[in-house]
Amino acid sequence: MSNTYPPTEAQAKRAHADAETYAKMYSHSITDPEGFWAEEGKRLDWIKPYTKVKNSSFTPGNIDIKWFEDGTLNVSANCVDRHVETRGDQTAIIWEPDDPKDDAKHITYRELQGHVCRMANILQSLGVSKGDRVVLYLPMIPEAAYAMLACTRIGAVHSIVFAGFSPDALGARINGCDAKLVITADYAPRGGRETPLKSNADAALLHCKENVKCLVVKRTGGQTTWTDRDYDYNELVLEADDYQKPEEMNAEDPLFILYTSGSTGQPKGVVHTTGGYLVYASMTHQYTFDYHDGDVFWCTADVGWVTGHSYIVYGPLANGATTIMFEGVPTFPDAGRFWEVCAKHKVTQFYTAPTAIRALMGAGDDHVKKHDLSDLRLLGSVGEPINPEAWTWYYNVVGGGNCPIVDTFWQTETGGHMLTPLPGATTLKPGAAQTPFFGVKPVVLDPQSGEEIHGNDVEGVLCIADSWPGQMRTVWGDHERFEKTYFGDYKGYYFSGDGCKRDADGDYWVTGRVDDVINVSGHRMGTAEVESALVAHAKVAESAVVGYPHDIKGQGIYAYVTLMNGEEPSDELRKELETWVRTEIGPIAKPDLIQWAPGLPKTRSGKIMRRILRKIAEDDFGALGDTSTLADPSVVDDLIANRMNRS
Ligand code: WT7
Numbered sequence: 001m002s003n004t005y006p007p008t009e010a011q012a013k014r015a016h017a018d019a020e021t022y023a024k025m026y027s028h029s030i031t032d033p034e035g036f037w038a039e040e041g042k043r044l045d046w047i048k049p050y051t052k053v054k055n056s057s058f059t060p061g062n063i064d065i066k067w068f069e070d071g072t073l074n075v076s077a078n079c080v081d082r083h084v085e086t087r088g089d090q091t092a093i094i095w096e097p098d099d100p101k102d103d104a105k106h107i108t109y110r111e112l113q114g115h116v117c118r119m120a121n122i123l124q125s126l127g128v129s130k131g132d133r134v135v136l137y138l139p140m141i142p143e144a145a146y147a148m149l150a151c152t153r154i155g156a157v158h159s160i161v162f163a164g165f166s167p168d169a170l171g172a173r174i175n176g177c178d179a180k181l182v183i184t185a186d187y188a189p190r191g192g193r194e195t196p197l198k199s200n201a202d203a204a205l206l207h208c209k210e211n212v213k214c215l216v217v218k219r220t221g222g223q224t225t226w227t228d229r230d231y232d233y234n235e236l237v238l239e240a241d242d243y244q245k246p247e248e249m250n251a252e253d254p255l256f257i258l259y260t261s262g263s264t265g266q267p268k269g270v271v272h273t274t275g276g277y278l279v280y281a282s283m284t285h286q287y288t289f290d291y292h293d294g295d296v297f298w299c300t301a302d303v304g305w306v307t308g309h310s311y312i313v314y315g316p317l318a319n320g321a322t323t324i325m326f327e328g329v330p331t332f333p334d335a336g337r338f339w340e341v342c343a344k345h346k347v348t349q350f351y352t353a354p355t356a357i358r359a360l361m362g363a364g365d366d367h368v369k370k371h372d373l374s375d376l377r378l379l380g381s382v383g384e385p386i387n388p389e390a391w392t393w394y395y396n397v398v399g400g401g402n403c404p405i406v407d408t409f410w411q412t413e414t415g416g417h418m419l420t421p422l423p424g425a426t427t428l429k430p431g432a433a434q435t436p437f438f439g440v441k442p443v444v445l446d447p448q449s450g451e452e453i454h455g456n457d458v459e460g461v462l463c464i465a466d467s468w469p470g471q472m473r474t475v476w477g478d479h480e481r482f483e484k485t486y487f488g489d490y491k492g493y494y495f496s497g498d499g500c501k502r503d504a505d506g507d508y509w510v511t512g513r514v515d516d517v518i519n520v521s522g523h524r525m526g527t528a529e530v531e532s533a534l535v536a537h538a539k540v541a542e543s544a545v546v547g548y549p550h551d552i553k554g555q556g557i558y559a560y561v562t563l564m565n566g567e568e569p570s571d572e573l574r575k576e577l578e579t580w581v582r583t584e585i586g587p588i589a590k591p592d593l594i595q596w597a598p599g600l601p602k603t604r605s606g607k608i609m610r611r612i613l614r615k616i617a618e619d620d621f622g623a624l625g626d627t628s629t630l631a632d633p634s635v636v637d638d639l640i641a642n643r644m645n646r647s
Pocket of ligand 1: 260306307381382383384385386407408409410411412413433496497498510511512513519522523524
């Protein structure tokens with residue numbers, strides 16, 4: 001076992017929970033979830049207080065999850081208005097632009113209220129009302145947060161599409177939730193380059209209903225075309241009223257939809273609701289990051305991912321925090337940008353992904369050492385398991401050996417942290433997410449029998465035995481798919497899709513996906529999605545996509561491609577296919593390696609044997625296992641001979 005890092009006395013003293021308190025609170029949360037969450041729910045302001053707390057069933061055929069179901073509240077009132085009364089002049093959002101030469105913005109809670117209300121009034125004037133869906137396709141600018149909160153103010157449901165997604169992906173998501181309005185910007189500057197968001201949105205909207213409107217925020221002032229469906233935010237905002245009364249929402253009214261990749265076909269619209277999600281985002285933000293008044297919290301994610309929803313906007317703002325919104329990338333203008341921003345804004349908690357840590361570790365310690373990071377108190381990691389080498393560098397070089405690292409395991413579906421060390425309570429183990437958050441009941445199941453594996457030093461699939469407030473409630477428009485995906489394989493449990501170990505001390509180590517989902521730079525990608533993009537190309541007959549270990553990204557995308565009869569492989573065609581996938585899905589889905597495959601290894605019944613393809617992609621074909629059931633075992637020799645990833 002590698003080194004472990006016990007909390008210091010000072011950390012334990014400062015933390016919201018030391019080891020003893022964690023143990024006591026955790027046990028209370030599991031033995032008496034009703035009592036525990038009845039108390040925690042009070043962290044929010046309710047319009048009508050709840051009398052019922054938990055009402056959930058994981059029973060096959062009746063998956064039904066409700067929290068605080070008779071309570072009413074408004075999210076923007078909780079994230080903005082109530083802080084205006086107590087800390088109106090405190091900075092709510094620090095916006096750090098892509099280009100460090102441009103000025104940062106500091107938006108106070110009082111100012112935020114005005115921005116949110118004006119945006120809410122604009123939405124209303126465009127015909128958006130309670131329950132309507134609004135798609136956001138925006139850069140990381142304050143208007144993204146205004147738009148999210150404005151939706152919650154009037155009870156509209158937002159669905160954010162990451163600005164790196166293609167027009168096709170955007171169009172599918174607009175149609176998928178039947179959105180009334182799309183909010184976008186002219187351009188999205190990122191890493192010194194500009195993505196033409198408005199023209200992407202125009203391209204997407206060609207495939208959408210004619211009455212979908214488009215609200216355009218000016219970011220760069222660059223040239224854009226204007227159509228009949230477009231509205232100019234910067235003009236409308238001058239006339240918009242500064243106040244809008246928050247809509248009274250039921251705790252179980254949908255708050256947002258966020259599409260995420262699964263192991264099959266189309267991405268799923270994950271639905272989170274109002275009360276439980278906000279209670280959970282708030283509590284996890286406070287405890288996991290040991291948040292205290294006066295701290296400056298920075299989560300480097302994009303609001304296009306769930307991490308940005310829960311830990312840039314909803315969790316921090318519910319807690320009256322100062323949260324940083326960063327428009328740029330870790331390596332622009334150079335690999336010191338993160339540390340420069342930490343020093344500039346005196347960041348106290350810093351939360352990023354292992355892929356960024358690995359990339360910055362490779363750029364050398366000097367980039368870090370140039371900057372004064374003495375305000376940092378805690379570091380966080382999310383998105384994939386963090387390798388101990390990166391962990392140790394993060395701990396020693398970035399954290400100066402004084403900052404606990406919280407390795408937070410969670411998912412789009414879980415709304416907030418599920419497994420994480422707690423600072424001041426947990427003795428840290430590099431590479432492990434370790435302990436369940438309050439209210440979370442992790443179990444390790446035998447993948448074959450579906451039986452719980454008890455005791456320690458065991459391995460299996462990671463499931464959760466009971467509901468927690470931040471849990472997704474359904475798949476938008478397809479509750480059956482929700483049941484099947486998460487509750488179909490292991491009856492009575494929520495299945496995470498991940499494998500895990502529970503070590504001799506009872507700590508959890510998440511080992512990665514056990515389904516056909518790969519994790520590229522902390523982003524989830526369904527191999528089926530990349531495959532269907534590839535076969536949509538006229539020259540492609542068939543394709544199989546797998547992940548392979550990648551030094552920086554964690555996993556890279558390895559595509560086996562069989563061409564149509566008569567088509568010849570070439571470097572040009574390889575480039576063409578890369579560009580094709582970028583346009584079909586987005587840059588994050590671009591295959592890292594494409595191998596021309598005259599044939600794919602299939603069973604006699606025609607099923608592709610991915611196990612073999614994974615091994616070849618990993619350059620580990622010594623142990624291919626049994627290939628005797630293949631229809632044509634000779635294809636394997638060809639694939640090995642022409643493999644792309646040779647170490
Ligand atoms: C998948 C969820 C919500 C966080 C951002 C990604 C993997 C995430 C960890 C971690 C090991 C992790 C899992 C999970 N994952 N965090 N700390 N340790 N694995 O959200 O896109 O919904 O992906 O990311 O495989 O299932 P997501």
